[in-house]
Each structure stands twice: as C-alpha cells, then as structure tokens.
Amino acid sequence: MKESFLSVVETKRFLGREFLTWLVGRLEEEGGRIEIEGEFVELALGNRVVLEQGGDPGARLSLVDEGDLRPELGAGLRRGKLIDRAQLSITRGERRWQLTLDGGLLTYDSLRCPPLGDRDPGAADDRRAAFENDLFLRLADIEDAVGVLDWLFAAFCRTRASATWDKDALPTLRTWVAELGGTQT
Amino acid sequence: MQNLRWVSSSFLLRWVASRFLLKFSYSYLWPSAPLVAHAYVPSLFLDRVSPGRLRGAIGQCKFATPMGFLSPTSSIVRFHAKPPRKVDRVAIASAASERGFHEHDGLGLLKAETFGWVAMHDPLVTDFDTGDLFFQQYLVIGFRFDTRTVPAKLAWMERRRAESARKAEAGVERLGRTTVREIKEDVESNLLSRALPNPKLYECAWNLETEVVYFTGKLKSASEAFASLFRDTFGVAPIPMIPYLAAERVGITADIVDRVRAVEPSRLVAEAATPTSNGTAPASLRAEIS
Numbered sequence: 505m506k507e508s509f510l511s512v513v514e515t516k517r518f519l520g521r522e523f524l525t526w527l528v529g530r531l532e533e534e535g536g537r538i539e540i541e542g543e544f545v546e547l548a549l550g551n552r553v554v555l556e557q558g559g560d561p562g563a564r565l566s567l568v569d570e571g572d573l574r575p576e577l578g579a580g581l582r583r584g585k586l587i588d589r590a591q592l593s594i595t596r597g598e599r600r601w602q603l604t605l606d607g608g609l610l611t612y613d614s615l616r617c618p619p620l621g622d623r624d625p626g627a628a629d630d631r632r633a634a635f636e637n638d639l640f641l642r643l644a645d646i647e648d649a650v651g652v653l654d655w656l657f658a659a660f661c662r663t664r665a666s667a668t669w670d671k672d673a674l675p676t677l678r679t680w681v682a683e684l685g686g687t688q689t
Numbered sequence: 690m691q692n693l694r695w696v697s698s699s700f701l702l703r704w705v706a707s708r709f710l711l712k713f714s715y716s717y718l719w720p721s722a723p724l725v726a727h728a729y730v731p732s733l734f735l736d737r738v739s740p741g742r743l744r745g746a747i748g749q750c751k752f753a754t755p756m757g758f759l760s761p762t763s764s765i766v767r768f769h770a771k772p773p774r775k776v777d778r779v780a781i782a783s784a785a786s787e788r789g790f791h792e793h794d795g796l797g798l799l800k801a802e803t804f805g806w807v808a809m810h811d812p813l814v815t816d817f818d819t820g821d822l823f824f825q826q827y828l829v830i831g832f833r834f835d836t837r838t839v840p841a842k843l844a845w846m847e848r849r850r851a852e853s854a855r856k857a858e859a860g861v862e863r864l865g866r867t868t869v870r871e872i873k874e875d876v877e878s879n880l881l882s883r884a885l886p887n888p889k890l891y892e893c894a895w896n897l898e899t900e901v902v903y904f905t906g907k908l909k910s911a912s913e914a915f916a917s918l919f920r921d922t923f924g925v926a927p928i929p930m931i932p933y934l935a936a937e938r939v940g941i942t943a944d945i946v947d948r949v950r951a952v953e954p955s956r957l958v959a960e961a962a963t964p965t966s967n968g969t970a971p972a973s974l975r976a977e978i979s
Contacts, residue, residue, distance in 0.1 A: 512931075516933035516950070517931075518954045519932045584956070610930060613907065620759075639829065657936075
C-alpha cells in the first residue's frame, strides 16, 4: 500500500475511535433503542472493550469483564484514551447479531449472525442451490448489521461536522466520562 | 503394558480424527476441512506418530475454525471497488483461473508465501467457470493464503553444516561472500520445500451493485496479498473502507464529508485535568508553570 494511504490510516484513526466512543456513550446515556428508517433496533455494549491512545500500542487498555466495565472505562477515557474496539450486540425483532467493532479501521470482528433461516424448498437436494440459498441469507445478514452501523456512523459524521458537536455532543460526552466512576490512575 | 495402552489410544485417536475430518470434508460449513485432511491425514496414517503429536494434530483440527461467510463467526473487512461498466463474466472467470492457487510458482519453486484464488464452495477447485463465481449481483471467490516457515535455529545450523562441507571440499579456511550467500539461499530453499504449508482460507464477496467487497480476513499480510491479487485479476484496486474513506459511502453530503475529514481530535476531558501517559503535566500546563 502507498505510504500516503498508510499515513491517512494512522493520522485519521481517531475519527473511528471517536465514533465508537460517541456510540458507546450514547448507548449508555440514552439507551440502545434506536429507530432506523422506521424500524427499531436495539444495540447493547458487550463485555469486551479495548481503549487506545494515539498510535501507541503500549498505551492499550483491554477490559474484559462479566461485571461492570464503567469504572475502568472511565479511568481509561479520562487518561485521554478512546475506545478502539468494543463488543456490541444488535437486535432487530427476533434476530440478533454480535460483533466486535474495530472503530479505528471500521472492521467487524467475530461477527456472529442470526442462525440461517429455512432453505427454499428444492434446495435440499441440490448442493449448489443450497449453497446459494445459505450464502444469500448470510450476506443479507452481514449487510443488515453493517447497514445499522453505517447509519450510526453517518449520524456521527453529521453531528461531528456541525456546531452541535462542540455545543452539545462533546459536553454530553465529557459529562458521561466524568460520571463513569473509577479513580484517576 | 504402558506401550499397549499408547497403541490402543493412538488407534482410537486416529479413528476419531479420520471420522471427524471425513464428516467435515463434505460440509459447506467447513470448506477448509479437505485441506486440513490433506495436511494431517498423511501424518496420521503413514508416519509412526507419537501420542503427543497425534493429540496435537487433533487439537489443531479442532481449532482450525473456518474463516468463511457461512462459518458461525467471521471477521469482515470492507473494501470499495468499482466494477467495470460492462462486466464480462467469461473474461473474469478466465482471469481468476489464471491466478488460481498453485503451490509452486512458474519455475516450480516453493515460496514462503503462496496465494491465489480457489472456489468458495470447494477450495481444491482453482479453475473457474462463470457458475463458480457469479451468484446474482455477487462475485464470490475464495482466497487461499499459505505460509511456510523455517525455524531460524534450524536454518542457521544447516547453513553452518553446508558451509563446513564446502570449506572441506574446497580446502579453504574461509568462503567468499558470494558463496556464503548461495549456500544460504540453497539451504533456505531446501528447508522451505520440506516445510508443511500453513493454509488459510478466506472468502470474498463483491457486490457488483453497491461496489462493496466483503473479505473475511483481517490478517494484514493476507489482506495486502488479497488486495494485490484482486487488482491484478479484476483490474480495479480495492480501497479499504477505513472511517476516513467510508464517510463518503454512508449517504451523507460531500460538504459534510469534507468537514468531517478536516476535524481535529477532540478531548473528552478538560486538558489541564488530564495527566499525559508518562505522568508529566500537559503542554499547556507546563507552559503556565514555566
């Protein structure tokens, strides 16, 4: 890859991390029920979060806990780190996705889609038809999950690029971080 | 008695391993099963295998999780790639076949990294027709990425052995720089040819309508090899959709995209209250102190 591209990846990595931090803050403060194009989707933070600061891998803080992550999350954010990766679940009706969103690179790790639905009649005897059936269902599931996160990323971009960020969104985030608990380490 | 116990447990483990591999060889849920079988079955059935090694092999089978879209979990990396205005399916299938996975290069040599296209439904298929690749608006194809490694200590010892033999043969105390380099290359090539490949299978689905490529691998070396092979095969370079670039593909106006790209990092706490990671005061505070 070209040096210039790699340079953009590194210098603009904060954008995705700010998105993920904003998203987690929003989930914690406003709840995870979000209306997207007339349909309600429920997002929840899982029990794995990785915080990073700049491009320094030594400044990484990994939080894996069944219990309350908030105090350690607060301590990390107050030290100037941002959320780089977070385990999230997305629920739409009875369908549930789980993934680890890498905010820095906007990639979807360990994506677990809902179970594949029933195959079309006739696909059972035809291996290609069965494969095609399963593939379409799975790709549709992937595009659904990615679509939800793209919608949220677009919402973040609109806020980040507007005066609302400094006036409203950033102060709200700062209050959330301050109230997360945990000691200054 | 102890030996007999090892023999019986060895047979049992062999049987379990073979049943396990055969079962999954026919499953779309684990397309890499034939490869794992290919890599391990000869060692299971032809070699004199110690129980520890056998358990190790079975352990690797157990954890060699599938990487594809149809596996229970997968990691997805997105790229943007604009397909040509008119997609010539036959030409694309032919270009992909030309770059199908082959263990050896054109000179019959093995490399430390070998990669190429395989069919998604069967990783042993490397010659494609349009039916293997095109599924409605998607172009789907598998990507095989093999790595071979030679233990550094072994390479060093073998090099020393070869250098000693060459010195004795030539009746000299020291070898020239060119000869030393030749020996190094020969030894590495020889050891590489004896090393077992570590195959990794990834999958790619290119939505020709939305111009998005989904790739099921995050390993940097594999991802770079994939991008290069994709460009060589399909004539378009896939661009990773990092947040900076993804902004223009999520349905926001060009004006907002430009403004987002120009933003500077925000601080989530007031600057004076944030200790830096090395414990010193922030720059603004240091300025005030001085």
